[in-house]
Amino acid sequence: MAEIEKTFVVEKICPVCEKEFRVVKTRSRLMVTKRDDDGCTHYEDFNPYYYTVWVCEHCGFAADEATFTNKMPDKHLTILRAVLLTKNIKIPFAEERTLENAATAFRLAIKFQELIRGKASKRAKYAHQMAWIYREAGDKTQEDECLTKAAEFYEDALMRESFPIGELTDNAVMYLIAAIYNRLGNRKKATSYLSKLISDQGVREREPRVHDKARDLWGDMRAASRRR
Ligand SMILES: [Zn+2]
Structure with a gap:
């Protein structure tokens, strides 16, 4: 069971129902095999x-680690408890998640984030990572559906949220949106975000990595259109 060796189980207290539940955590020693232009990292034998x-x-209740471990606002707890504690939803613990288990977890996380009217940037992250699990599984239809949602959520975040969010800058988000639209075959939208980034002198000076990635993607897109 290679999968199990790369993970371990810890117990945490759920902020919503206040019971102890099990969480699978990933060991940090994972071998990177590939990075996609939209940030998806592939690892050897494990996802x-x-x-x-x-x-x-x-x-x-489903969310990322930060949501579970940081103090949750009372108004969010009230909304979540009203929905979850009256319904007796049981999601069986899976030490080794299947694609379906993982997809369900992402769907629930997006749903609860919507319920509390939480940040679009977080919804975007869930939808984007959900696209990545379908990408690895070779399910292009589901991947594209999730990518479409991720792009919409990222665009929503750009309009409504103040950046940076953690280490994520608004320029980094613009790059991600461009990379996603390019994957979805929407060259027009991808180009409009990329040209903004590339022509912005401030991006070149302050965020050279974002600038370089935008230039690389632009180059890839031009090469692809010449091959067509
Ligand atoms: Zn709970």
Whole structure:
């Protein structure tokens, strides 16, 4: 069971139902095999995105580690408890998640984030990582559906949220949106974001990595259009 060796189980307290539940955590020693232009990292024999979302096996609450471990605002707890504690949802604990388990976890996390009217940037991250698990599984239809949602959520975040969010700058988000639209075959939208980034002197000076990635993607897109 290679999968199990790369993970371990810890117990945490759920902020919603206040019961102890089990979480699968990933060991940090994973070998990177490839990075895609939209930030998806591939690892040898293992996909840590299967375990990004924690799910409480008692009440069904699902979110990322930060949401579970940082103090949750009372108004969010009130909304979530009203929905979850009256429903008796049971999501069985899976030490080794299947694609379906992982997809369910992401779907729930997006749903609860919507319920509390939480940040679009977080919804975007869930939808984007969900696309990545379908990408690895070779399910292009589901991947594209998730990518479309991720792009919309990222665009929403750009309009409504103040950046940076953690280490994520608004320029980095613009790059991600461009990379996603390019994958979805929407060259027009991809180009409009990329040209903004590339022509912005401030990006070149302050965020050279974002600038370089935008230039690389632009080059790839031009090469692809010449091959067509
Ligand atoms: Zn719970």
